[in-house]
Amino acid sequence: MTLEERIDQSETRVCTTVFPFLTNHHDTLFGGKAMAIMDEVSFMAGTRFCRKTLVTVSSDKINFERAIPSGSIIEAIARVYSIGRTSLKVSVEIYLEKMYEDGRELAIQGMFTFVALNQNKEPTPVLEGLNIDR
Amino acid sequence: MTLEERIDQSETRVCTTVFPFLTNHHDTLFGGKAMAIMDEVSFMAGTRFCRKTLVTVSSDKINFERAIPSGSIIEAIARVYSIGRTSLKVSVEIYLEKMYEDGRELAIQGMFTFVALNQNKEPTPVLEGLNIDR
Amino acid sequence: MTLEERIDQSETRVCTTVFPFLTNHHDTLFGGKAMAIMDEVSFMAGTRFCRKTLVTVSSDKINFERAIPSGSIIEAIARVYSIGRTSLKVSVEIYLEKMYEDGRELAIQGMFTFVALNQNKEPTPVLEGLNIDR
Amino acid sequence: MTLEERIDQSETRVCTTVFPFLTNHHDTLFGGKAMAIMDEVSFMAGTRFCRKTLVTVSSDKINFERAIPSGSIIEAIARVYSIGRTSLKVSVEIYLEKMYEDGRELAIQGMFTFVALNQNKEPTPVLEGLNIDR
Amino acid sequence: MTLEERIDQSETRVCTTVFPFLTNHHDTLFGGKAMAIMDEVSFMAGTRFCRKTLVTVSSDKINFERAIPSGSIIEAIARVYSIGRTSLKVSVEIYLEKMYEDGRELAIQGMFTFVALNQNKEPTPVLEGLNIDR
Amino acid sequence: MTLEERIDQSETRVCTTVFPFLTNHHDTLFGGKAMAIMDEVSFMAGTRFCRKTLVTVSSDKINFERAIPSGSIIEAIARVYSIGRTSLKVSVEIYLEKMYEDGRELAIQGMFTFVALNQNKEPTPVLEGLNIDR
Numbered sequence: 001m002t003l004e005e006r007i008d009q010s011e012t013r014v015c016t017t018v019f020p021f022l023t024n025h026h027d028t029l030f031g032g033k034a035m036a037i038m039d040e041v042s043f044m045a046g047t048r049f050c051r052k053t054l055v056t057v058s059s060d061k062i063n064f065e066r067a068i069p070s071g072s073i074i075e076a077i078a079r080v081y082s083i084g085r086t087s088l089k090v091s092v093e094i095y096l097e098k099m100y101e102d103g104r105e106l107a108i109q110g111m112f113t114f115v116a117l118n119q120n121k122e123p124t125p126v127l128e129g130l131n132i133d134r
Numbered sequence: 135m136t137l138e139e140r141i142d143q144s145e146t147r148v149c150t151t152v153f154p155f156l157t158n159h160h161d162t163l164f165g166g167k168a169m170a171i172m173d174e175v176s177f178m179a180g181t182r183f184c185r186k187t188l189v190t191v192s193s194d195k196i197n198f199e200r201a202i203p204s205g206s207i208i209e210a211i212a213r214v215y216s217i218g219r220t221s222l223k224v225s226v227e228i229y230l231e232k233m234y235e236d237g238r239e240l241a242i243q244g245m246f247t248f249v250a251l252n253q254n255k256e257p258t259p260v261l262e263g264l265n266i267d268r
Numbered sequence: 269m270t271l272e273e274r275i276d277q278s279e280t281r282v283c284t285t286v287f288p289f290l291t292n293h294h295d296t297l298f299g300g301k302a303m304a305i306m307d308e309v310s311f312m313a314g315t316r317f318c319r320k321t322l323v324t325v326s327s328d329k330i331n332f333e334r335a336i337p338s339g340s341i342i343e344a345i346a347r348v349y350s351i352g353r354t355s356l357k358v359s360v361e362i363y364l365e366k367m368y369e370d371g372r373e374l375a376i377q378g379m380f381t382f383v384a385l386n387q388n389k390e391p392t393p394v395l396e397g398l399n400i401d402r
Numbered sequence: 403m404t405l406e407e408r409i410d411q412s413e414t415r416v417c418t419t420v421f422p423f424l425t426n427h428h429d430t431l432f433g434g435k436a437m438a439i440m441d442e443v444s445f446m447a448g449t450r451f452c453r454k455t456l457v458t459v460s461s462d463k464i465n466f467e468r469a470i471p472s473g474s475i476i477e478a479i480a481r482v483y484s485i486g487r488t489s490l491k492v493s494v495e496i497y498l499e500k501m502y503e504d505g506r507e508l509a510i511q512g513m514f515t516f517v518a519l520n521q522n523k524e525p526t527p528v529l530e531g532l533n534i535d536r
Numbered sequence: 537m538t539l540e541e542r543i544d545q546s547e548t549r550v551c552t553t554v555f556p557f558l559t560n561h562h563d564t565l566f567g568g569k570a571m572a573i574m575d576e577v578s579f580m581a582g583t584r585f586c587r588k589t590l591v592t593v594s595s596d597k598i599n600f601e602r603a604i605p606s607g608s609i610i611e612a613i614a615r616v617y618s619i620g621r622t623s624l625k626v627s628v629e630i631y632l633e634k635m636y637e638d639g640r641e642l643a644i645q646g647m648f649t650f651v652a653l654n655q656n657k658e659p660t661p662v663l664e665g666l667n668i669d670r
Numbered sequence: 671m672t673l674e675e676r677i678d679q680s681e682t683r684v685c686t687t688v689f690p691f692l693t694n695h696h697d698t699l700f701g702g703k704a705m706a707i708m709d710e711v712s713f714m715a716g717t718r719f720c721r722k723t724l725v726t727v728s729s730d731k732i733n734f735e736r737a738i739p740s741g742s743i744i745e746a747i748a749r750v751y752s753i754g755r756t757s758l759k760v761s762v763e764i765y766l767e768k769m770y771e772d773g774r775e776l777a778i779q780g781m782f783t784f785v786a787l788n789q790n791k792e793p794t795p796v797l798e799g800l801n802i803d804r
Contacts, residue, residue, distance in 0.1 A: 012149050013147040013148075013149065014147075014148055014149055014150075015146050015147065015148055015175065015178050016148075017178060017292075017293075019291075019292055019293065020288060020289070020291070020293065020556060020557070021288070021289040021556070021557040022557075023555075023556070024555055025553075025556065025606065025607045025635075026723070026725065028725075030706070030709065030710070031709045031713075031725075031726030031729070031782075032705055032706030032707070032708070032709030032710055032726075033706060035702055035705035035706060035709065035729070036700070036702030036703060036705060037702070038702070039700065039701045039702030039705065040151065040700070040702055041149065043151070043701075044149050044151060044207055047207065047233055047234075048207065048231070051233070051234045051235060051236060052234065053234070053696070055696065055698075055701075055734075055737065056702075056734050057733070057734060058731060058732060058733045058734060059701070059729070059731065059732045060731055061729065061730055061731055062728060062729045063727070063728045064725075064726050067725065070293065071293045073181070073182065097182070099181055099185070099293075100181075100185045100186065100187070101185060102185060112701075151694075151695075153695060154422060154423070154690060154691070154693070154695065156423075157421075157422070158419075158421055159419075159421060159422065159472065159473045159501075160321070160323065162323075164304070164307065165307045165311075165323075165324030165327070166303055166304030166305070166306070166307030166308055166324075167304060169300055169303035169304060169307065169327070170300030170301060170303060170304045171300070172300070173298065173299045173300030174298075174300055177299075187294070189294065189296075189299075189332075189335065190299030190300075190332050191331070191332060192329060192330060192331045192332060193299070193303070193327070193329065193330045194329055195326060195327065195328055195329055196326060196327045197325070197326045198323075198324050198325060198326060201323065204695065205695045233695075246299075280417050281415040281416075281417065282415075282416055282417055282418075283414050283415065283416055283443065283446050284416075285445070285446060285560075285561075287559075287560055287561060288556060288561065289556070289557040308419065309417065312417050312475055315475070315501055316475065316499070319501070319502045319503060319504060321502075338561065341446055341449065365450070367449055367453070367561075368449075368453045368454065368455070369453060370453060422690060422691070423690070423691040424691075425689075425690070426687075426689055427687075427689060427690065427740065427769075428589070428591065430591075432572070432575065433575045433579075433591075433592030433595070434571055434572030434573070434574070434575030434576055434592075435572060437568055437571035437575065437595070438566070438568030438569060438571060438572045439568070441566065441567045441568030441571065442566070442568055445567075457562065457564075457567075457600075457603060458567030458568075458600050459599070459600060460597060460599045460600060461567070461571070461595070461597065461598045462597055463594060463595065463596055463597055464594060464595045465594045466591075466592050466593060466594060469591065514567075548685045549683040549684075549685065550685055550686075551682045551684055551711065551714050552684075553710065553713070553714060576687065577685065579687070580685050580687060580743055583743070583769055583770075584743065584767070587769070587770045587771060587772060588770065589770070609714055609717065609718065636717075636721045636722065636723070637721060638721060
């Protein structure tokens with residue numbers, strides 16, 4: 001398998017219906033709740049890519065350009081973006097769909113950095129042990 | 135768009151990490167929690183297919199053949215299976231991945247039936263208003 | 269104690285008020301949430317009956333004949349229905365009450381099958397060690 | 403129906419398995435979580451008794467005499483205790499069962515006072531409109 | 537450090553926005569949810585004061601004099617009130633603010649009693665090992 | 671009141687015990703959960719400062735320099751950092767305390783930007799209507 005194929009395979013999707021219990025008093029999704037979804041989906045994409053213990057190191061600047069109203073369906077898609085020696089960056093996009101209309105638009109974009117740890121909780125090479133053609 | 139393409143497009147995926155707060159005292163995912171995930175993901179697939187108000191009518195027999203241990207990643211995939219006049223059936227499969235190993239296996243399968251409602255909460259044709267080539 | 273008395277004693281009840289955070293955008297209880305309640309209450313009835321480790325094997329077809337509106341009180345009642353060698357079936361009914369009116373009606377019915385496990389996680393006889401008159 | 407029969411009928415039970423996500427770092431049920439269960443079950447018993455809007459006025463002193471370990475089954479039982487003109491008191495007891503052993507013991511006792519409100523949110527007679535033999 | 541300074545330092549504050557998912561069908565905060573917040577904040581104040589394992593022994597009578605509407609900000613403030621040999625009392629007050637108006641008012645008051653435990657889960661002196669001027 | 675006094679008054683604190691249900695399988699607080707706490711506490715500080723409807727516009731880069739283990743107490747402190755015409759920036763710090771030891775250390779720092787909206791959901795001056803000495 002090439003690196004690109006492994007990245008394709010580890011792409012991770014999470015769809016959620018924005019039900020009332022996820023929304024604030026403006027009837028839109030909490031910013032913080034969106035961030036928690038983005039952290040979880042990018043963690044899964046990174047883990048599926050390298051199959052190693054990952055911890056979140058940082059999130060880049062996140063812009064909330066579009067409010068996400070109650071009654072929408074959102075899809076978060078995370079994909080490995082770049083690979084360092086012991087760390088990797090995962091990009092994550094949240095798309096917004098109206099429930100009763102076709103079409104979708106990009107609502108939020110983010111980038112999370114994770115570090116891979118070995119059993120002693122020390123940084124370990126991300127690609128070690130992976131069967132990747134070079 | 136053909137019917138088949140519309141079904142492909144409405145396929146819906148939800149990945150979840152089985153963290154401790156989702157598990158019982160055997161350290162495996164609750165049966166009931168798996169059912170709730172299956173209901174939500176199949177609801178989204180059905181809604182994206184017909185873009186109409188859907189309510190759950192029934193779930194067919196569900197077999198829990200494999201326990202899902204804490205620390206797994208699961209992926210629920212829902213896809214429209216058959217279309218009646220005012221109802222539709224959505225099949226849903228839950229795949230189980232070990233967090234630190236490649237590969238996956240089918241863990242749970244289910245089938246949910248939904249009915250489409252109009253604004254008076256009466257059954258309404260599923261395909262009405264959809265732009266489908268015949 | 270007879271078998272029938274032991275079944276009576278292990279009957280389990282869970283009342284819940286259907287508050288807004290349990291409902292979808294039609295303002296009715298999620299199908300999946302009802303299934304999770306049914307799994308938990310039938311698990312408790314089965315456990316109280318045999319006092320052994322139980323895991324959910326399957327749920328039979330469930331019909332959601334009546335939507336459960338926000339602001340209702342529901343009562344889930346689970347009762348051992350039949351006993352196999354290493355498994356048992358528990359029936360569960362959900363009754364629906366209006367909050368400000370007497371009377372109730374059956375809203376959902378289900379049947380869950382559990383298997384009893386010993387400490388090696390192997391199937392074990394359900395009735396073993398129970399003090400039941402025959 | 404006599405008053406006593408109406409009280410019997412409105413008795414309310416909630417069983418819960420004390421799963422890990424309900425427990426603190428001593429692996430026992432949170433005191434605050436037990437209080438929330440007690441408030442909800444006594445609210446339902448009071449509402450079923452008078453079928454009027456109730457709001458919590460006070461809780462009497464609550465003693466937590468017994469820690470409730472993870473992996474227990476608890477049953478909260480609420481019952482109308484006394485009836486004032488526009489208020490009523492509901493007693494609630496929490497019983498503790500080991501999951502894999504017969505028998506139970508009283509773990510927590512409480513008393514909640516509710517006031518009945520009419521549509522203008524003013525106190526209203528508890529017994530008004532109820533069909534009770536005197 | 538004097539006792540008074542240590543009490544000042546261990547005072548604990550928790551602000552919460554009363555979002556819809558915390559409210560009942562009167563659109564006000566659940567009594568039980570307020571009690572859970574009070575238990576948690578007083579537990580933290582007590583723990584920060586004595587740095588020992590604490591378990592809740594009792595809550596004194598709690599009056600809910602003011603309903604807390606959805607869309608409010610509440611602040612719970614807990615402070616050690618008195619110190620026994622192996623137990624301590626923590627008072628907790630919940631203040632209510634309108635979101636879009638200055639000013640606040642006291643909404644609920646409570647008093648929680650905790651006992652300090654050593655590693656054998658036996659009561660242990662609260663002040664032992666603390667560096668307090670006398 | 672001066673601007674500085676108003677900023678002091680609107681500072682907002684949220685203490686939380688990191689119980690098991692908030693942690694991942696490394697037994698540390700989720701990055702995403704920490705972000706959700708940071709968004710909520712900074713939203714409250716901003717709202718108390720300007721008493722206007724705020725929506726999250728962006729979060730700056732967040733570094734998670736220190737893992738937050740289960741069984742810690744964390745305190746999130748949010749404070750208005752700078753004021754634009756229709757937007758304001760709120761800085762938020764999360765401090766980490768061991769439960770059974772005095773002392774604390776800074777664990778995570780962030781900066782959130784909010785915009786103030788009027789009733790037509792258009793940006794509105796942050797300071798309008800506030801009684802601030804200049």
